[in-house]
Amino acid sequence: MNDERKGVRQVLSLRGNRPTEEAIPIVREVPVTLYVNGRELITLVTTGDANRELALGFLLSEGFIRDKKDLKSVREDVQSGAVEVTVTGDLSEVHELWEKRTVTSGCGKGATFYSVLDSIQARPVGGGFSVTPAQIYHLMGELHSMSELYRETRGVHNSALADREQILMFRDDIGRHNAVDKIRGAAFLHDIALHDKMIVTTGRLSSEIVIKVAKMGLPILVSRSAPTTLAIDLAERVNLTTIGYVRGDRMTVYTGFDRVKL
Numbered sequence: 001m002n003d004e005r006k007g008v009r010q011v012l013s014l015r016g017n018r019p020t021e022e023a024i025p026i027v028r029e030v031p032v033t034l035y036v037n038g039r040e041l042i043t044l045v046t047t048g049d050a051n052r053e054l055a056l057g058f059l060l061s062e063g064f065i066r067d068k069k070d071l072k073s074v075r076e077d078v079q080s081g082a083v084e085v086t087v088t089g090d091l092s093e094v095h096e097l098w099e100k101r102t103v104t105s106g107c108g109k110g111a112t113f114y115s116v117l118d119s120i121q122a123r124p125v126g127g128g129f130s131v132t133p134a135q136i137y138h139l140m141g142e143l144h145s146m147s148e149l150y151r152e153t154r155g156v157h158n159s160a161l162a163d164r165e166q167i168l169m170f171r172d173d174i175g176r177h178n179a180v181d182k183i184r185g186a187a188f189l190h191d192i193a194l195h196d197k198m199i200v201t202t203g204r205l206s207s208e209i210v211i212k213v214a215k216m217g218l219p220i221l222v223s224r225s226a227p228t229t230l231a232i233d234l235a236e237r238v239n240l241t242t243i244g245y246v247r248g249d250r251m252t253v254y255t256g257f258d259r260v261k262l
Contacts, residue, residue, distance in 0.1 A: 004028070004048065004049075005027065005028055005047045005048060005049055005149060006025045006026060006027050006028060006149065006152065006153055007025070007026050007028060008023050008024065008025055008026065009023065009024065009026045010022070010023050011023075011024055025152045025153050026153055026155065027047060027149065027153040027155035027156055027174060028047055028048055029045055029046075029047075029174055030045070030046055030047065030048035030081065031043050031044070031045055031046075031081055032044050032045075032046055032048070032051050032054070032055075032081050032082070032083060033080075033081060033082045033083070034055050034058065034059075034082075034083050034085070035082060035083070035084045035085065036059065036064060036085050036086075036087060036091065037085075037086055037087060037091065038084075038086075042058075044058065044175070044178060045174065045175065046173055046174065046175065046178050047149075047156065047172070047173050047174055047178075050171060050182045050185070050186070051076050051083050052074055052076055052083060052185065052189075053171075053181075053182045053183075053184075053185030053186045053189065054083075054173075054178055054181050054182050054185060055074065055076075055083040055085055055185065056071070056074060056085070056184075056185035056188055056189065057180070057181030057182055057183065057184035057185030057186075057188070058181045058185075059085060059087070060181075060184055060185070060188060060215075061181060061184060061212050061215060061216075064085075064087060064091060065085075065087050068188075068191075069088070070087050070088050070089065071085070071086075071087055071088075072086040072087060072088055073085070073086045074086075124237075124238050124239040125214055125217060125218070125219045125238055125239045125240050126195060126217075126219065126239075127219070127239070127258070127259070128196075128219075129195070129196050129198075129219045129220065129259060130258075130259045130260065130261045131164055131198070131220060131259065131260060131261065132164075132260070132261050132262075133251065133260065133262070135164050135165070136222055136243060136246055136251055136260075137246065137248075137249055137251070139160075139162050139166075139167060139198075139200050139222065140200060140222065140224065140246045140247075142160075142162075142166065142167050143158055143160050143167060143170070143200050143201075143202070144158075146158070146160070146167065146170045147172065147202075149172055150172065150202075155174060156172040156173055156174055156179075157172060157173060157174070157175070157176040157179050157201065157202050157203045158170070158171075158172045158179065158201065158202045159171055159172070159176070159179035159180050159182075159183055159199060159200070159201040159202070159203065160183070160199070160200045160201070161183050161187065161192070161194075161197050161198075161199065162197060162198055162199075162200050163196065163197055163198075167200065168192075168197070169183055169186060169187070169192075171183050171186070176201065176202075176203030176204070176209065177208065177209070177212065179201065179203070180199060180201065180203075180209065180212055180213065181212070183199070184212075184216055187216075194216050194217050194218050195217050195218075195219070196219075197218055198218055198219065198220035198221065198222060199213050199216075199218055199220075199221050199222065200222045200223075201221075201222070201223045201224075202223065202224045202225065203223060203225060204223070204225045204226070204227075204228075205221065205223050205225060205226065205227035205228070205231050205242055205244050205254075206227070206228050206230075206231050207228060207230040207231045207234050209221070209231070210227075210231045210234045210235050210238075210240060210242065211234060213240065214234075214235075214238040214240050218240075219239075219240065219241060219256070219259060220240070220241040220242075220243065220256070220259055221235075221240060221241070221242050221243070222243045222244075222246060223242075223243070223244045223245075223246065224244075224245070224246055224247060225244060225245065226244045226245050226252070227242055227244050227254055232254050232255055235254065235255040235256065236255050239256065240255060240256060241253070241255060241256025241257075241259040241260065242254045242255045242256065243260070
């Protein structure tokens, strides 16, 4: 565990009416400003780790880069809390479309909007990848076992990239969007194929998370939480399997039933 992602604060805890003063761990909240080709784009609020992955995942999600040939350089300035990314091509159209965005139900002051770009990029997800309920229950249990920062602070969302058998990559953040973007950025940097993987998360399945995962080309999205109606509608449109409320030996499949093998 990276101790820099948390601090300690003195609090007053109550059980019934009985107070106790104690020092407890609190998750950090760190602003990271993202620059693209020298232009300030956005400030993301995060736990302060994996900032290069977060920046690249965000830019991939928002359409600023599509593959490795679009990326010229990425540099993190830890002192100023900035990540500077240089990409190829003319970004004027992307900037214009990106600014026409809709505020959504995000948390943690992360990327909490979607735009015209999303409907352009979120094409139907291919088939051929399936899971069993037993595999889903196992993966959710594995996700919880990795959630050390959450257990200590109760202040982060957890997300993981998994195949049918195991979790391949774990990331957490105060923003559920950030946790998913960190995974996408890491997969991009390490050339990890996503068509036969899934996201397992603790965050709410809202419309922007569905769009984010669909644009990654992942066929299955699994969460401990439930979806919204718009998330279900969008998941059906892009052929994404959404599985929510995974707790113990219970789960609900909301869309893409054919990928769950009984």
